[in-house]
Amino acid sequence: MEETQRNEVRLFRAFDVPASAQAMWPLVADSSRLGRAMGLDPMKFQNTRTASGRVQHRATSTFLGKEVHWDEHPAQWVEGQQYAILRVFQDGPIEETFHTVSVTPTGENTCRVAFDWRGRFKSTPVRMLFNSVMGGRWASAWEKQFTAMARFATGQAREVDQDVAYPVRQEVVVAAMPMRTALQKRVPEHVVDALVGHLASRPDEELMRIRPYVLASKLGLTRMGALKTCLYATRAGLLSMRWDLLCPHCQGPKDTADTLGDVKGVGACDSCGIQFDAQFDRNVEVTFAPSTAVRKVEVQQFCFGGPLLTPHIRVQQELHAGETRVVQAGLGPGRYRVRAQGVPGTAMLDLEDGALPGSQAQVSVKVDPAGVTVEPHTVRAQTVRFSLVNETLETTPVMVETSQWVDTAATAATVTSLMEFRDLFSSELLAPGQGLQVGQVTLMFTDLKGSTRMYEQIGDVKAFTLVRDHFKLLEDVIRETDGGIVKTIGDAVMAVFDNPRRALAAAVRIQERAKDLKPVDGHPTVIKIGIHTGPCIAVQQNDKIDYFGNMVNVAARTQNESVGWDIVLTQAMLQDPDTAALAANIPSEPLVTELKGIAGPVTLKRLWPVGKPPQS
Numbered sequence: 001m002e003e004t005q006r007n008e009v010r011l012f013r014a015f016d017v018p019a020s021a022q023a024m025w026p027l028v029a030d031s032s033r034l035g036r037a038m039g040l041d042p043m044k045f046q047n048t049r050t051a052s053g054r055v056q057h058r059a060t061s062t063f064l065g066k067e068v069h070w071d072e073h074p075a076q077w078v079e080g081q082q083y084a085i086l087r088v089f090q091d092g093p094i095e096e097t098f099h100t101v102s103v104t105p106t107g108e109n110t111c112r113v114a115f116d117w118r119g120r121f122k123s124t125p126v127r128m129l130f131n132s133v134m135g136g137r138w139a140s141a142w143e144k145q146f147t148a149m150a151r152f153a154t155g156q157a158r159e160v161d162q163d164v165a166y167p168v169r170q171e172v173v174v175a176a177m178p179m180r181t182a183l184q185k186r187v188p189e190h191v192v193d194a195l196v197g198h199l200a201s202r203p204d205e206e207l208m209r210i211r212p213y214v215l216a217s218k219l220g221l222t223r224m225g226a227l228k229t230c231l232y233a234t235r236a237g238l239l240s241m242r243w244d245l246l247c248p249h250c251q252g253p254k255d256t257a258d259t260l261g262d263v264k265g266v267g268a269c270d271s272c273g274i275q276f277d278a279q280f281d282r283n284v285e286v287t288f289a290p291s292t293a294v295r296k297v298e299v300q301q302f303c304f305g306g307p308l309l310t311p312h313i314r315v316q317q318e319l320h321a322g323e324t325r326v327v328q329a330g331l332g333p334g335r336y337r338v339r340a341q342g343v344p345g346t347a348m349l350d351l352e353d354g355a356l357p358g359s360q361a362q363v364s365v366k367v368d369p370a371g372v373t374v375e376p377h378t379v380r381a382q383t384v385r386f387s388l389v390n391e392t393l394e395t396t397p398v399m400v401e402t403s404q405w406v407d408t409a410a411t412a413a414t415v416t417s418l419m420e421f422r423d424l425f426s427s428e429l430l431a432p433g434q435g436l437q438v439g440q441v442t443l444m445f446t447d448l449k450g451s452t453r454m455y456e457q458i459g460d461v462k463a464f465t466l467v468r469d470h471f472k473l474l475e476d477v478i479r480e481t482d483g484g485i486v487k488t489i490g491d492a493v494m495a496v497f498d499n500p501r502r503a504l505a506a507a508v509r510i511q512e513r514a515k516d517l518k519p520v521d522g523h524p525t526v527i528k529i530g531i532h533t534g535p536c537i538a539v540q541q542n543d544k545i546d547y548f549g550n551m552v553n554v555a556a557r558t559q560n561e562s563v564g565w566d567i568v569l570t571q572a573m574l575q576d577p578d579t580a581a582l583a584a585n586i587p588s589e590p591l592v593t594e595l596k597g598i599a600g601p602v603t604l605k606r607l608w609p610v611g612k613p614p615q616s
Contacts, residue, residue: 007121009130013139014114015146021103021111023153025080026308027160028101028113028146032205035302037161038141042300045072047270054342054394055273057304059087064129068092074341074397077307078329079314085303086318093126094119113149115142165201172200175294182236187229194219195233199290204297209253210239210288213408224482227410228420230288235424239288243412246283248276249339249399250310251406253285260412260428261540265436271305273342280438280538281413281498282405315400319367319390328360328385334402338365338374340390341397345371348403352380360385367396413438414498416538416545419479430545435537441496442503442533442573443552444483445559446474446510448491449526458521466520467491470527473513481506486546494556496547500533500572500579507531507567508586508609515565515610526613530559532570557595558604567607574605583607 017024028034035043043061050056057072070089077083082102089095099117106112117138121127151157158165176196183192198218199207216226233239243260244253247269257263263284268275278284290297307313314336315329333353339346349363361381366373368391390396415421421428430436448470455463474493478485483497483506497503507529517525532555537548554570562568568591574580583605591604 007124007127009119009121009127011117011138012114013142014112015143016106016110016112017146017150018110019150019153020109021080021105024111024113024149025103027149027153028103029077029083029307031075031083031085031101031303031306031308032301033160034101034145036300037145038138040302043302043304045301045304049273050394054396055270057271059304063092063094064126064133066092068094070094072304074316074318075303075305075307076317076397077315078327079307080330083307085306093122093130095122096120113146166203168197168200169295170200172196172290172295176200176238179233179236179238179291179294183233183238186232186236191219191221191229195229195238199238199295205299207290207295207297208299209244211285211408212288212410223410227286227415228418231415231418231420231424234288237291238294240291241425242287242289244285244287245278246285246409247272247274248283249274250305251283251312252309253287260416260545261431263412263430263436265434278436280416280436281411281441282439284412284436285409286412286415287410310401312404312406313399313401315386316397317388318395318397319388320395321390321393323390325388326385327388328383329400330383331400334404336400337403338372338398338400340367340372340392340399342394343367343369343371343392343396347372347374348377349374349384349400350378351384352378355380355382358382362387365389365398365400367392367398369393372398411498412436413441413538417441417484417496417498418482419475419484422484422545426544428545429543430538430540432540435539435548438536438538438547440533441498441536441538441547441551442500442531443486443536443547443555444493444495444497444503444507444529444531445556446493446495447528447559447562449528449564450523451491454523458523462520463523466523466525469517470514470525473517473525474510474527477506477509477513481509487542487544492559500531500576501582503531503533504567504569504573504579504582508582508607511565511567511609526564528559528562528564529566530555530557530562530568531573532558533572533576553597554595557598561591561593561595561604561606565608565610565613567609569605569607571603571605587611 041062043059045057045059048056048058059072060069068089069091070087073086075083075085082100084100087097097119102114104112148161152160157163180192212227212230213223216223219226230239234241243257243263245255245267247254249272254267254269255264265278314331317325319325331351333351336349337346338349359381360383361379362385364375364387366389388398478495481502483495486494486496514525514527534551536551539546539548558568558570586607586609588605588607591606592601595602
């Protein structure tokens, strides 16, 4: 413990730990968990605005037995290296605190973790009381935490805060028993055991917002398998389902709805100071929690923001008016977005692949009232040295973030495309008259060729048998390939998939199985298929989730160009690399035609997954 001028106190500790910096960073970056582990009292946060409209985070907690209030400045960090938090108090015995946590590699599997805390007190007696009560306690607590993290990072402990697994709460297991019976009809018993064990043993903060793609590895399932398990568990009463509207900047949930119909078309993020539209395939996410009949969970906050809460933000720095700061960050290849709070617009930075080991690039970031500028826009280097300049008149947070969404969200577009969702939650509809944007969805239209003539030639009973078997084939394959049937129109089907490759894989399987079906009185099952992908609007129509827009029209008219046994794809489908790779292995031919209602000629591709029929 070091005492400085004006009743200032500094507590600095550095520990060499037998774990790599890469393994330690996500543990030390969990600032909320560390606050709890250090014995801090829970905190409550609310957002206010300055006179100029900037967002300010006001916090309330207790310290040394008294309620205190402070302004929580945005956390500052460089991913993998260091984060820092500044707190300026309005009342209580403290004027200001500032602490940093850093991780520095010292070897391939060793690193140094340091904690540096500085506080300024309002009086000497309070400073002395803090020294006597908290000084030594905090030092030993930090050493204990870092040691425990290292043990967990190297596989010597089951949990980050203890060597053994968390105990199973038997009251939760007992409460879940009635739901198990229903769930085991849909889900293997060992998966049910794993899910109930997860709900009975994990801390509240892990269960308040269960993301199925994150849960997948814990249950030993694929991501889609975990999502379907959560849907079945909700129907059985084990879980509750919610819809979160995510901010496109910080990617945090800003509004939560119990039903899809309650999701608002427009959201707002006080933390980022923006308004935004709901997008079905991007920022409307389904999450789960234990049902209250099984376990009541309550999450307490111990930090407002930190690197682990917004992992897509790689660098975040708060600059005073007129300040210039240099930070160095290791960023992988890809596209990054640079923005500043309270300043319009963003700037892009592209990091090209193929950087030489140890290479470094200089990048200038200037923030002024008109926006953010980055120079140069494209670099090739392993490390970027940012020169950040704040030319505004206010303290401003500046962020460098990947432009891609973190791939852990099960979006509404994906969930509502599943047959399981449409079967189990048919009452989950959008609000009447509301349409939500879908940046990309894939639609398949099918039709049974020659069905009208077939009824005339072989009679209603035999024709109906063929039509029924054809619908069963379509439903089975679409379900197997994680798609959903939107509606049937006569003998035609409209199906939805959350990505183009799944749709093409389903179409290939449909044609393969259709060819194997036994003809009825000489009539084979000949199916016409057309697929298109692109943006549209999700709407409620005839008590179902449906899709509307030009993209839907193109998909339907693409099916009209099918002759049977084939699959007709638009060029938009082939722009997806995985879909193009799958299509490349299937005999094909180009098709240039005009689609009704679409201006100009359109280039399509006709695939023959089971070969051309003799009459072609």
